[in-house]
Amino acid sequence: MAEQPSNLPTAYDPKRAEDKWYDYWIEGGFFEAGKDPEKKPFSVVIPPPNVTGYLHIGHALDNILQDILVRWKRMEGYDALWLPGMDHAGIATQAKVEARLREEGVSRHDLGREKFLEQVWDWKEHYAQIIRNQWRKLGLSLDYSRERFTMDEGLSQAVREVFVRLYQKGLIYRGKYIINWDPATQTALSDIEVIHKEVQGHLYHMNYPLKDGSGSIRVATTRPETMLGDTGVAVHPEDDRYRDLVGKTVILPVVNREIPIVADEHVDAEFGSGAVKITPAHDPNDFEIGLRHDLPQILVMDETGTMNENAGPYQGLDRFQCREKIVDDLQEAGVLTEIEAHTHSVGHSERSGAVVEPYLSTQWFVRMKPLAEKAIQDIRSGEGVQFVPERFEKIYLHWIENIRDWCISRQLWWGHRIPAWYCTDCSETIVAREDPDHCPKCGGEHLHQDEDVLDTWFSSGLWPFSTMGWPEETEDLKRYYPTDVLVTGYDIIYFWVARMIFSGLEFTGTKPFRDVLIHGLVRDAEGRKMSKSLGNGVDPMEVIEKYGADAIRFMLSTGVTPGNDVRFRWERVEAARNFANKIWNASRFALMHLEGVKAEDLSLNGPLSTADRWILHRLNETVERVTAGLNRYDFGDAGQSLYHFIWDELCDWYIEFAKLPLYGDDEAAKDSTRSVLAYVLDQSLRLLHPFMPFITEEIRQHLPVEGDSITVASWPQSQSRFEAPEAVGEMEILIETIRAVRNTRAEMDLMPKQQVDLLIRAGEEAVPAFRNNEAAIRRLCGVDRLEVDPSLRRPERAMALVVTGAEIFLPLEGVIDIEQTIAKLEGERKKLDKEVERVEKKLANEGFVNKAPAHVVEEERQKGREYREKREKVVNRLKELRGE
C-alpha cells in the first residue's frame, strides 16, 4: 500500500474507503456465485424493492441483515449467492407515474396504453439505477450478474405458466362477486390491501313502509346512500318480532321499488332493530344473502364512487355528498328517524388511502383452499418453513387457515397482462401459454385479450424460483433452489411470505426457503412509525453520508432484537461510528509496530506472555460466541460480544500490556507480541467483516497477511491450542489489582505522572500473576518501586487494599490520610459482610444444599471462602490502622 501506517489519519474516513473497495469487490467478482462447484451452495433472494422510488431505512435494515448472513457464509466457504432484483409494484408505480403526468396536465388515457407504459418503463429504469446505487452505498454483496425484475421476460413466462396451470386445474376462475374497489386508483384490491380503521361514524335508522300499509319495518345502516341499491330486507327466521312480516313487501323510499322481506340465518337479531337492509351489489354479506334469496343486484355507483343512473335524483353526486343529501331528504320525509353515534371499522385502500367501496364486479380469482391446505399440511408436518422468531408461525398459520379466495385482477396497465382472450364470435374464453390467433372453439379470429393485469403479489409470490429460471430446469434452479433463508419484515408475512410458500409448494413441490427470518420496523426516536406525512423518515443515504456505511450497518444490525421494532437514534449511529474509529486507531497502533514486517515473519510459536495467552483464549471464546449468535440469527448478541472483545479487551487491556514488549528491547518478546497482535487483529477483522465490510477491508489491506480480499478470507475457528485458563486467572488478578490501585490513586487525587510505591503481599497462588507481570503493573499503575513478597511486612502508614489472593500496600508518606483509608476499608468491610452473610444464609438453608445442583453449591462455598478470607484481611488492616 502506498500509505505508510504512520501517515494514516487519526480518524477513520469512510469516504476514502467505501467506493474504492466496492469497486474492487465488483471488479474482482467476489460476489459472483457459482465459481466453485465443489463448494456447498448457500442462497438468498433479496425481497425485491418497489421501483417506485428510493430505498428507505427499513430496506436498509432488511438488506444489511441479509448481507451479514451472506458475507459470513461466503467466508465460511460456501458458494454464496445473493440474488438482487426489483418489483414492478403495479398500483404504486402506476400511481406515481400518473401523478407526474397529472402535473403536466395529462392523463394516462390521453397517452394511451402503449405510450403510457413507455413512460413507466422510463421511470423504472431511472429508479432501478438509483436503487442499485443505494445497494452499492450500503455495501451489499449482491451478485449483479443475476439481477432480476418481476416483469423480465423470464419472470413473465413464469407468471403465465402459473396462471395457465392454475386455470387448467380449476383453481383460477372469473366471476362476478363483491370485491374491494378503490375509487381513487379505480381498481379492485385483494382483502389484504384493505386496511381497516376504527372510524367515528353514525348509525342511521330508517323505517321502510310496508306495501300493504300495515306499518313499517325499521332498519339501520352506516352507509345510507346504499339504500338506493336495496333489493330486500332480511330478518332472522327465529325472530318472533318479524315472523309475520316475512314474505311481505316493502316500498323502498325515494326509488319506490317494491322489495321483499326475507328470512335468513345470517342476520344478527341482536344488532339494531334485528332487521337489515340488503344491498347485494354493495356489501359482501348482502351479496351472499341476495344469492340465497334470488334478489336483484343493483349497482348505484360507478368506478369513481359517483352515484349512477340507478341513484335516481342523486345521480352525479359523489358517494359522500350523496350520503349527506340523502340523510337530509330522508329525515325530511320522515323515513330516517334516528342518527346514532357509532364507531365502526372502515376499509381504506392500502395504497391510495381512499375509503374502499364493496363493489360488485367481474374479476379473476384464485381458489385458495386447496393451495392453503398444502401449506398448512407442510407446516404441521414439522418439515415446513422455520419461522424465526417462532411466534410468527402462528400468525402465518392463522391467516392461511382462514384465507378466502384471492382477487388477482387489477384494472391497471402496469403489470402482467392477464393471459386470457375472449372470442367475439362465440364468446369463448381462452387461457393459453402462447398468444392465440384464433378461437379453438369456433375458429374465429376476432379475439381480444383481457384488459386487466395481475396483482403484483401474484408475480412476487414466485420470486424465489422465477428468478432462478423456473419453469425451465436451469442450472441455477437446481443448484440454488430452494433458498436457505428469506429475510423480511413482519408487515408482509401475508402479502408475500405466505404466497411464496404456497406457490413454492404447488409449483416446485418444495418450500421455497428453509428459514424465514422476520424482523421489525425501524421507527423514529420517539417510537413512531416513519412516514411521509409525519416527515420523520430518516434517509439511509444521509446517515451514510454523515457517519459511513459501516456505522449504520453496525447500529441497525446490532440494535435489533429478533422480531422486534427498533428505534432509530442518531446517538447510536454515533456510537457505532466511534467504534469504527476505535478499531481504526487500534489498527493504526498495530501497523506502526508492524512496519516492514511480512506475513512470513509472524509466528505464534514464540514465548507467549500472560496477556498474549489471555487474549488468544478470549479470541477463541469470541469466535465461538459470534458464530453461535449468527447461527441463530442473533445479530445483537454476536455484534455486542465483538464490540466488547475489541474495545474492552483488545484495546483497553491487551494493547496496553503489549506496549511493554513493543517499546522494549527484548526482540523475541517483541516478535511474538507483534505476531499475536497481528493475528488477533486479523481474526477480529474477519469476525467484524460481515457487520462492517468497508473498514475491515481497508485495514486488512494494510496488514501483513495472506489473501486478496477479506470478503473471501476464511471464517475464524476456535483453536484448542489457544486455551489458557491459567492465563485468564492471572489476568483477572492483574486487572483487579490495577483497577484497585487506580481507584485509590483517583481517590487520593494523585496526578497521573506521580509515581507511587507498591508492596504486594501475595498468596502463593497469586504470586506468578504478579511476578510474571511486574513491568505491566508498573506501567499501568504508575509505580516506581514494586515489591512482590508473600512474607512482606506491613509498612508503616500505608494505604492498604485487598484484592483476590493478595494485599497491596501503598506507602504514601505525607500523602496518605489515615481517616480516608479507614473509611475506605470500612466501606469494603461492610460490603464483604453483606456478601458473607448472603452466602452463609444460603448455605445454611437445607433446601438449597440438598436440592440445588452440586456445582452450584460448591461455587457458593468457594465464594464464601474467598469473601471471608478477604474480609479477614480487611479487618486486620483496620485493626492495625486503629492501633489495636
Add this chain to the structure above:
RNA sequence: GGACGGUUAGCUCAGUCGGGAGAGCACCUGCCUUACAAGCAGGGGGUCGCAGGUUCGAGCCCUGCACCGUCCA
C-alpha cells in the same frame, strides 16, 4: 371481541439452563499518558409494571390485573 409483543438505571434497550441486575447514551470527577479527546482513567444511579402462586431460590416459570403497542375479526 380474539391473538401476539412490550413494561428492567434519567433515556434507548439487552438479559435464550431459574443460581450474586447489564450495555450504550446521558450525568459527576480527573486527565491533550507518543493508537484513538469520535479518546483514557475513576464514579454515582434500578421495589426488574402490580398482586398472588410454584420453587431451596424468580427479572426469567404459572395465574390474574393494569397500562402501551401491533395484527386479526
